[in-house]
Amino acid sequence: MTTILPAISPIVPEYRAFAPRPLRVALFSGNYDCVRDGANRALNRLVAYLLEQAGAEVRIYSPVAPQKAFASVGDIVPVRSACIPGRPEYRLALGFTKAAREDMEAFAPDIVHLSAPDILGRQAQNYARAAGIPVVTSLHTRFETYLHYYRLGLLRGPVDRYLARFYGDADHILAPTPPIRDALGEQFGPGKVSIWSRGVDPKMFGPALRSQAFRQLLGYTPDDLVPLFFGRLVLEKGLDVFAGTIAALRERGHMVRPIVVGDGPARDWLARRLPNVTFLGFLDGAALGEAVASADILINPSVTEAFGNVNLEAMASGLAVVSADVDSASALIDHGRTGLLVPPHDPGAYAAAAASLIDQPARRYRLGRAAAEVADRYRWDAVLADVARVYERLAGRDVALHSPALARQYAA
Structure with missing residues (x-):
């Protein structure tokens, strides 16, 4: 717990015992249900677990959109926000308002x-530290990598320094994979970082959901090899590399017609650069599981994920995966055994890897089976229980110091 400095000790904090009531968690999110992506789905699963299984109380502070992107879980306190120019699906919070602060108090x-x-x-974060409330941060996206896709490379230094201050000022950091945990541990101390992994729902993703009828409905024969892109259609997901990979495969004589599951502002951009593609838009539930399992190879060129839910869900579906060789992927994929890892920005390398799987169907099936076995180990209840244990440890569950008056005076 953050130590209250002697310089501000004249303000007497309030003492409150934990034992008589459930743990209370204030969750701050950038777009809790405005955008349908892996990070927000993970946060919603966490809130559901805390409410339904851990017996906790949760308040979510987040921008809200006129229409939710999906059915969310929990009580949301709206904060003032604005649309991001050019990306209307995202909202930018304008700060920790007086109304939100009073609600949290x-x-x-x-x-x-x-x-x-x-x-x-x-x-x-500044308010909580001044009030003596433990702060946990979780890393969901490698925001610093976005700068490459939007030609803002000159901002990399300031962004890296800001992120270092943000994560460094937390009491504990939840990292999604061992490589990221180790890197943050070197920077901030190993005792300050633990893993919040991700899970997969075996009822939603599995090889048994593969459907020849579904493929036939989309015009594919049993012998067609179907590459899959699965994710939001935004430039930072590596759409240029995906388009280049399919073009290179076609140049090699593999006249593939990919399935694209997902939507976003760059859909038209991709359609113009990559003809003869089956766009399925956003899918959910049984329809999503069927679509993923009915493809043959996932091609995932994204370098911005901190975990890689898409890789895990495709692996659980029995697909062979060709992914960018980045920390999020190497933590899941054993190259050559459960998938293939390639240089992140090289369409030729993706195409060569995918072509090798097209030409060697037995190897493709073997990778897919091994991937499904590994993915079966990732269960949501186990990984969410790890987060709850971090909360309990930091909160102490005995006596905490809380002082809203102190926080108002000393928060930056």
Whole structure:
């Protein structure tokens, strides 16, 4: 727990025992249900677990959109926000408002969990530290990698320094994979970082959901090899590399017609650069599991994920995966045994790897079976219980110091 400095000790904090009531968690999110992506789905699963299985109380502070992107879980306190120019599906929080602060004071959380390093998260972090409330941050996206796709490379230094301050000022950091945990541990100390992995729902993703009828409905024969792109259609997901990979495969004589599951502002951009593609848009539930399992090879060129839910869900579906060789992928994929890892920005390398799987169907099936076995180990309840244990340890579950008055005076 953050130590209250002697310089501000004249303000007497309030003491509150934990034992008589459930753990209270204030979760701050950049776009809790505005955008349908892996990070927000993971946060919603966490909230559901805390409410339904851990017996905790949760308040979510987040921008809200006129229409939710999906059915969300929990009580959301809206914060003031604005649309991001050119990306209307995303909303940018404008700070930790007085109304949100007063709501959190009344809620009296034992833990503040920050899932985005935005201005809302930073101001809430400053408030919580001044009030003596333990702060947990979780890393979901490699935001620094976005700069490459939007030609903002000159901002890399300031962005890296800001992120270092944000994560460094937390009491604990939840990292999605061992490589990221180790890197953050070297920077901030190994005792400050633990893993919040991800899970997969075996009822939703599995090889048994593969459907020849579904393929036939889309015009594919049993002998067609179907590459899959699965994710939001935004430039930072590596759409240029995916388009280049399919073009290179076609130049090699493999006249593949990919399936694209997902949607986003770059859909038309991709359609113009890559003809003869089956766009299925956003899918969910049984339809999503069937579509993923009915493809043959996932091609995932994204370098921005911190975990790689798409890889895990495709592996669980029995697909051979060709992925960018980045930390999020190497933590899941054993190259040559459960998938193939290639240089991140080289369409030729993706095409060569995919072509080798087209030409060697027995190897493709073997990779897919091994991938499904590994993915079966990733269960949501186990990984979410790890997060709850971090909360309990940091909160102490004995006596905590909380002082809203102190926080208002000393929060930056």
